[in-house]
Amino acid sequence: MSSRERRRKIQDEENLLFANPNTLDPKTADAIGFGLGELGLEIAAADNEFQPIEAVSIHEIHPNSIQPRYSIPHDLADIFAFNPKNVVDIFERWIIEVQLEKGQKDYDILNYLLGTATDRGERAETDDRDTAPAAHVASSKELALMKLIDLAASIRRDGLSNPISLVQHDSHYEIETGERRWLAYHILYWKFGDGDKRPDGSVVNWSRIPARIVTQVDVWRQASENNARDNLNAISRARQLALLLMDLHGWHNFSKLDRCDNEQAFYAQVADGSAWRIPRGQGERLLNAMGLSDAGQLRQYRALLRLPGELWRKGDDEDLSEGELRKMRAALDSVTRVTLPKGKRKKDTITRLAADATQWRNRLRKEINSVDVNRRPKIRKLIEAEIRQLLRLMADIDESDS
């Protein structure tokens, strides 16, 4: 290219002393398009996978009604409709109940959030068993509250490392994962408000929480998140399994939560393993999502869906293990079984055994209802004794039948 030709090309360009290359009118932008063929498609695919993080107002976020884990105890969830307007009311009531349990009027969560001196910290600092104050045994309600307060304190101290995920609706957002983190932000906003200066000197607005916006609630993603965090109790895992099974069989086959008598009834729709088998080829996926190693464990969690209502709530509030719940249920079932009429047997024996069994059952129910955390080992022993006794009673029945 000659020098003259080069000069002509230069003259064809706009003079940058006058042209403003800052803006591109939409028409030109459209005309440029993205005519990159295959590369354009690959870039579009990369864009689709990207989930930007946004700061969303905690007051515009609603919990997901079928989230497997209940972060709030059932009795409080029953009193308050669980939505962003009354989260603080729930915490106030929760704290009052813990105060009553502890007999400690000045129970103030602020010290825990600030990481300053607390009775818990003082006990940890005392090595000498003889002089250490008697250990306070926390109730399940207090433990659940403290877990949330500890989470809030760690977020204030170290920041939120994992944004929550939300689905955007017309007027609000719905939580896909991160209900406890959202509640922790509520606690922090309640106690510190916006413009809080964190220990590292940075300033945070607790009214807004970092979140990824997803198109819809994905129960498999929920399961993966919960599984990674390993923080579901047995009842929550049973709920998780139920949601995954519903997803596999199609949501149209099941009634919605608000059409069910209670939340357990919603999940129990897939309790029948013969009616709602694990679809062929999905077993491994289900085990992976649940973080379980064999099909037997899946059956055990599915069986929890049929627990008596009171045991279901107790197991959830008190984080009872699947094994504990199975034993309690077995004890109740055995009692119920031996009290059922078994056809024509020797009348006296049956009547006596049934009376015994009823007595055992009532006693067991009473004990289970009054169970609290510090009496759990005792209750376990009691249940084991009950089971042994019931087996003896059943053996008696067999003997009397023969």
Added chain:
Amino acid sequence: MKIVTLLNEKGGVGKTTLATHLAAGLAIRGKRVILVDADPQGHATIAFGLSKEPGFYDLIVRNAPFQKVLRPVAPERFNVPDEANSTGGQLLVVPSNIETRSIAGNISDAFTVLKRFNQLRSAIDFVFFDTSPTPSLLHSSIYMATDGIIYPTKCEAWSFDGLRESLTHKDQFSPIRQQYNLNDIKVLGVVPTMYRGRTLEHQDNLRRLQDTFGSLVWKPLPVRTIWTEVASARRTVFSLAPGSSTAEDAWHLVEQLEERMYEQS
């Protein structure tokens, strides 16, 4: 995907010219290349006659999709006029504007830049970052993302000062990168630019560079008017003066880079 950054904490040493020509040269040779204009001046953007908006800030802070930010460069702007020489690569630019200087204040994660460009790891062969001379937190994020750095420098004292400062800052990131199991940043080359071989000052300074950096010093690029002409024409020298000795010099740069990258891998 390889990420290459053009750095020197001294302005006017030829970072943008080198970035545009290295990116264009590899695209002509069939690579899929992105040139990220990370300098608020946005000169790598207007080097191809592109709009400065939306830009790098939109990509990093506003999380704009790549489709909205990447601007394809028309082949006649960067490619040699004889299309037979083209092997079908593509050149895309992430534009820059005044907002780019605010990126540093709006990102808290040093891996933000790396994470965003990692999304394109399988789609793109090379990403070039054309940086501003003034160091900022954005540079930190680029240090965490880049595989190699090319340091253009004039054979003059102040450019050497900028070069030394840049190398010091690069070294400061080595332990941080190690902590995250990232390879050390490779110094791909030190490129003497705007070289006036007849002056004793430039001769002496080139010798100093070679004594210090040895084989890392690439062949000097002589000062030529045609480099300013390509800026006025919003083209590359490959497109505007394909048969010129300057185009030959530019091809030599591309070959040097390919060779060093090959050594690296």
